[in-house]
Amino acid sequence: MTGPKRVLVVYYSLTGQMERVLDALVPRLEEAGHQVDRRKVVPVHEWTLPFDPVRFYVYWARTWAGKTLTQPLEPMDFQGIEPDCVLLGFQPWYLAPSIPVNSFLHGEHSAIFRDRPVIAVMTCRNRWERALRIARDRIDEAGGRLIDALVVQDQVPEPANMATTYYRLMENRVPPPGHWIARFQPFGIGDPAVDVVRDWGRDLAVRLTEDRLGDRLGWRIVNGRLKLV
Numbered sequence: 001m002t003g004p005k006r007v008l009v010v011y012y013s014l015t016g017q018m019e020r021v022l023d024a025l026v027p028r029l030e031e032a033g034h035q036v037d038r039r040k041v042v043p044v045h046e047w048t049l050p051f052d053p054v055r056f057y058v059y060w061a062r063t064w065a066g067k068t069l070t071q072p073l074e075p076m077d078f079q080g081i082e083p084d085c086v087l088l089g090f091q092p093w094y095l096a097p098s099i100p101v102n103s104f105l106h107g108e109h110s111a112i113f114r115d116r117p118v119i120a121v122m123t124c125r126n127r128w129e130r131a132l133r134i135a136r137d138r139i140d141e142a143g144g145r146l147i148d149a150l151v152v153q154d155q156v157p158e159p160a161n162m163a164t165t166y167y168r169l170m171e172n173r174v175p176p177p178g179h180w181i182a183r184f185q186p187f188g189i190g191d192p193a194v195d196v197v198r199d200w201g202r203d204l205a206v207r208l209t210e211d212r213l214g215d216r217l218g219w220r221i222v223n224g225r226l227k228l229v
């Protein structure tokens, strides 16, 4: 049915990139009349910055050993919420969905996907394909359907973004002038990408209103080339 819709946004953000994307996106839906419920996934033991390097490499090794990493989450109350569509905002950690979002995907709350269209919104360095596939499969197993994805990569391309990301995680500050990392554009998705997100949000608002969510030409990749997943 055409008209305003109810949208549930479930997301996680550690360094603030997904918050930036949602701050640009959610108002575009609301100004078109859609009702948006924005919920952050909160781990019982929250991740903090700077990132503990031992923890970083331990989880890296466990992921590469094939483990599915999850952690306890604070309860989320979805009672009485009947969204027309779910928007999942997440980021890859070690080529899989970040541990908080992976926990959501593998936990009881994933029942909210049942019989609903799901749109993935990702921020990342540039290695997102495997994480999106894992999320898609989990949404599928929960009875939902991933119908669209917006992937916003860092403004700095690989391999430099490995250094800018690692510096941000381990130092949690802007590199001082003269530091070799300061030669690159700053860590993160960058202002031009936020403009693209705003446009994408306006288009999504129209598709929601006109019941054309399924109309798309492929995943939208910002700051990078389209790759097959």
Ligand SMILES: Cc1cc2nc3c(=O)[nH]c(=O)nc-3n(C[C@H](O)[C@H](O)[C@H](O)COP(=O)(O)O)c2cc1C
Pocket: 012, 013, 014, 015, 016, 017, 018, 019, 056, 091, 092, 093, 094, 095, 096, 123, 124, 125, 126, 127, 128, 165, 169
């Ligand atoms: C532990 C950890 C592992 C990461 N692994 C990946 C990865 O596999 N692929 C990638 O593209 N980015 C990876 N990143 C970078 C983040 O996904 C990226 O910076 C994202 O935009 C952060 O989103 P947020 O600021 O909302 O938390 C990793 C970040 C962390 C903290």
